[in-house]
Amino acid sequence: DQQVKQNSPSLSVQEGRISILNCDYTNSMFDYFLWYKKYPAEGPTFLISISSIKDKNEDGRFTVFLNKSAKHLSLHIVPSQPGDSAVYFCAASAYNAGNMLTFGGGTRLMVKP
Amino acid sequence: DGGITQSPKYLFRKEGQNVTLSCEQNLNHDAMYWYRQDPGQGLRLIYYSQIVNDFQKGDIAEGYSVSREKKESFPLTVTSAQKNPTAFYLCASSGTGVSYGYTFGSGTRLTVV
Numbered sequence: 001d002q003q004v005k006q007n008s009p010s011l012s013v014q015e016g017r018i019s020i021l022n023c024d025y026t027n028s029m030f031d032y033f034l035w036y037k038k039y040p041a042e043g044p045t046f047l048i049s050i051s052s053i054k055d056k057n058e059d060g061r062f063t064v065f066l067n068k069s070a071k072h073l074s075l076h077i078v079p080s081q082p083g084d085s086a087v088y089f090c091a092a093s094a095y096n097a098g099n100m101l102t103f104g105g106g107t108r109l110m111v112k113p
Numbered sequence: 114d115g116g117i118t119q120s121p122k123y124l125f126r127k128e129g130q131n132v133t134l135s136c137e138q139n140l141n142h143d144a145m146y147w148y149r150q151d152p153g154q155g156l157r158l159i160y161y162s163q164i165v166n167d168f169q170k171g172d173i174a175e176g177y178s179v180s181r182e183k184k185e186s187f188p189l190t191v192t193s194a195q196k197n198p199t200a201f202y203l204c205a206s207s208g209t210g211v212s213y214g215y216t217f218g219s220g221t222r223l224t225v226v
Binding site for chain 2: 006009036042045046089098101103104106
C-alpha cells in the first residue's frame, strides 16, 4: 500500500507559466515533507521541505503548500524554466520513524520553451 | 567537500555473476540506504542501515546483499538470484534528525548482458 502517492506521472508546462506538482499521503503520522528533483542518470537533489506545523514554505521560485486535513501537499514553481524539466519526488517522514523517508512515485515535469 | 560517492557509474555483468556496487560517504552520516529505479518508476528501497554492523531489508531485498562494516561504506552485492538486475541503483545517506533529509549519490547503471 503506497503511503505517498503522486498521481500524475507527467506534467507539461509552457516556459514562464506556473507548474503545480501534487502529492497525497495516507499516514497521519507523517510530520515532515520534502521534495527532491532528479535529472536522468543522476541522484535526486533536495529542493524544499515543510514541517507539519506550517502550511507554506517558500524558497525563491519554489513554494510548497501543505493541507493537513486533506493529507495533500503541492509544489508550485513560478515561473517555470526549461531547466526545471526533471522528475520530482515527494517524500514524507513520520516522527516515530526516525530519519526514514517514504517516497512517492515521482512526476516528470517538462517545461517547453 | 563532503559527499557520497558511488562507483562505478556504469557496470556490465554477465548473467549468473555476482557484482558489487560501491557506496562511500564522508558526511559522518549514521544511516545509509540503497534504492533501485527502473525506467518510468519511482524509488524502491532495497536495504538500509541505521548504524554500523546492522542493516535491515527494504521492500525488494530478494537477490541482494549488503554489509556495513564501516560507517563510511555500504556496498551492495547484486547476486545471481536477482531475476531482473538491470536498473539504476542509488545510494543515499542521512544524518541525525529528519530535517537533514537524504543525500544521494550520482547512481550506478547496471546492465546485464
